[in-house]
Amino acid sequence: MTKPVFLLVASFPDSLIKFRGPLIEALLAAGCRVHVGVPGLDADSDIASRLSELGVEVHDIPLQRTGLNPLKDLSALLSLRRLMRRIGADYVLGYTIKPVIYGSLAAWVAGVRRRFALITGLGYAFTGEATGLRKVLRTLIQQLYRFSLSRNHLVFFQNPDDEALFRQLGLLKPAIPSRVVNGSGVDVSEYAVSPLPESAVFLLIARLLGDKGVREYAEAAALVKARYPDAVFRLVGWIDDNPDAISQAELDAWVEAGTIEFLGKLSDVRPAIVDCSVYVLPSYREGTPRTVLEAMAMSRAVITTDAPGCRETVVNGVNGFLVPVQDVSALEDSMIKLIENPDQVAAMGERSRQIAEEKYDVHRVNAVMLREMGLK
Incomplete structure (x- = not known):
């Protein structure tokens, strides 16, 4: 045949x-x-x-x-x-x-x-x-x-x-x-559960576009670091050939101010997820964000937007928080809640893994x- x-x-x-x-x-x-x-x-x-x-x-x-x-x-x-x-x-x-x-x-x-x-x-x-x-x-x-x-x-x-x-x-x-x-x-065997770092480390992985919420992430990071200077905010990605791309000058300014640690484009994002405690994606709209699924499979709490594609991945207050699109204040508040409640970070991460196994395998x-x- x-x-x-x-x-x-x-x-x-x-x-x-x-x-x-x-x-x-x-x-x-x-x-x-x-x-x-x-x-x-x-x-x-x-x-x-x-x-x-x-x-x-x-x-x-x-x-x-x-x-x-x-x-x-x-x-x-x-x-x-x-x-x-x-x-x-x-x-x-x-x-x-x-x-x-x-x-x-x-x-x-x-x-x-x-x-x-x-x-x-x-x-x-x-x-x-x-x-x-x-x-x-x-x-x-x-x-x-x-x-x-x-x-x-x-x-x-x-x-x-x-x-x-x-x-x-x-x-x-x-x-x-x-x-x-x-x-x-997501392959839940490839993206395996890993222990949380001891300190608060936030991570965003995305093409560096305005519509991915990169600017809101950087702005909220600056506000949080003013209160919690030891909090770390990392960014993985690259400046895409897209009319909505952020500028190199913007990225350089965030890095020089000490707001963002920029890791560049990674062929394997798992080490970056291992080193974070909370995954953040303030996107305006997605299909279903693959990076969120990867972070969930590796048992990370998630902060994302109450937007199409994103809202399906998070049960608000269970495996993370949903915030309104382009709402820097709500993003800041959610980050601070998780800094101040590390036990909640661990519990949310465990639930993320369960959802990844049950729904997104x-x-x-x-x-x-x-x-x-x-x-x-």
Whole structure:
């Protein structure tokens, strides 16, 4: 019997192992021949080597993760269509904005028999006030979503708010089914429980964007350190090629003031989580934040926002605190509560681990996806 050919379309090579590695392994275990289409993957990189070891065939595609050049996007669409026809794709799944839009359209034109999309978050065009460039982007992306998603057999979402918004805006037609899954999941054996440090150490891991709440984190950190000078605030990430990125000058100012310890971009965030007592993500909106799941699996209390995608991870007062979006005062208060109540930090961390095991185990999440795609 011929194995079905499954093509996964991505925009960022680093996500393939970190976020989709277990899904790729589950697809292989289900008897699929797995191909990946992604731009900018170095053939000599560790990611390429690991995919090759798994038996995954990797294809370079001319897809720009950011930018609005219609000719380049058309080139990506045509390249994806050629790829799908050449490999005889039976299933296609795209995730993040451009792979969803152009992967869905290419699969439809190529006649791929089973077409899926995974909405992992809404990004810059959907967050913040819709003015200027953001308004233009929002209108364009919504139109592209509306047209491309109607070509899918099923659309996955990572939180119910995003699903409801797409339905409300008419981006997903009533005839197209959808399914909410618990994020990308986390390997609870890989992200193991670790003891807490003796002192108060806060950590944020994110692309350094305004919409991730990085500025609110730095502002709250300065306020807390004025009262508790020994509290430590660490930041892991990088300045992204995004209109909403913070500036290098801002980051330098936080570091020079002694407010933030900047650890840069880490290929493995586990040591940073081990060294923290509380994980903080003041994001304006997420699909389901993977870094929060990793911190929860490693038994850390979490402070995050009462925002789509984030609110699903925390039971307020049980495994952490939910604060309003952009509310620096509430963020400061939550941090101080945990500094002043270290026993609560430990209890919340234990509950985080339980929730990670019960709700966000990556193997459970992937089993749902494979079943919904007719592969299990």
